[in-house]
Amino acid sequence: MTDLPLTGGCLCGGVRFEIAAPLESASYCHCTRCQRRSGTAASANARVAPGSFRLVSGEELVREFRLEDGWAKCFCSVCGSQLWSRDPETDARSVRLGAFDRDPGVRPAWRQFVAYAAPWEAIPEDGLPRHDERPTG
Ligand SMILES: [Zn+2]
Numbered sequence: 207m208t209d210l211p212l213t214g215g216c217l218c219g220g221v222r223f224e225i226a227a228p229l230e231s232a233s234y235c236h237c238t239r240c241q242r243r244s245g246t247a248a249s250a251n252a253r254v255a256p257g258s259f260r261l262v263s264g265e266e267l268v269r270e271f272r273l274e275d276g277w278a279k280c281f282c283s284v285c286g287s288q289l290w291s292r293d294p295e296t297d298a299r300s301v302r303l304g305a306f307d308r309d310p311g312v313r314p315a316w317r318q319f320v321a322y323a324a325p326w327e328a329i330p331e332d333g334l335p336r337h338d339e340r341p342t343g
Pocket residue numbers: 216217218219220221282283284285286287
């Protein structure tokens with residue numbers, strides 16, 4: 207088992223967070239937005255249990271970028287690290303797996319938006335379910 211709270215932060219160390227409950231799920235997102243914001247072929251993200259996230263330091267450094275129809279993409283304004291996304295309506299969060307200090311205790315269980323996968327990197331043959339868009343149900 208992974209010790210709680212889970213901890214993590216950005217590259218420069220200015221932003222630090224804690225998560226007090228086990229992560230609910232994790233997945234890889236191959237959508238075009240994730241490719242752009244991360245500079246990679248896919249982004250690994252974990253869904254946070256409601257109310258378990260706490261920003262420990264660096265609130266003033268966190269910036270949000272939001273397209274009209276999506277969750278806010280939150281990042282450190284000093285070092286540019288991608289940290290989490292946030293639903294402006296419900297405050298639900300999805301944290302980038304690369305932001306955790308240690309094993310986050312979950313493993314990505316599916317791949318989504320593979321219809322938009324980067325042409326320059328093959329999707330790994332890892333046996334995970336692949337969804338062309340967001341998984342339904
Ligand atoms: Zn930073």
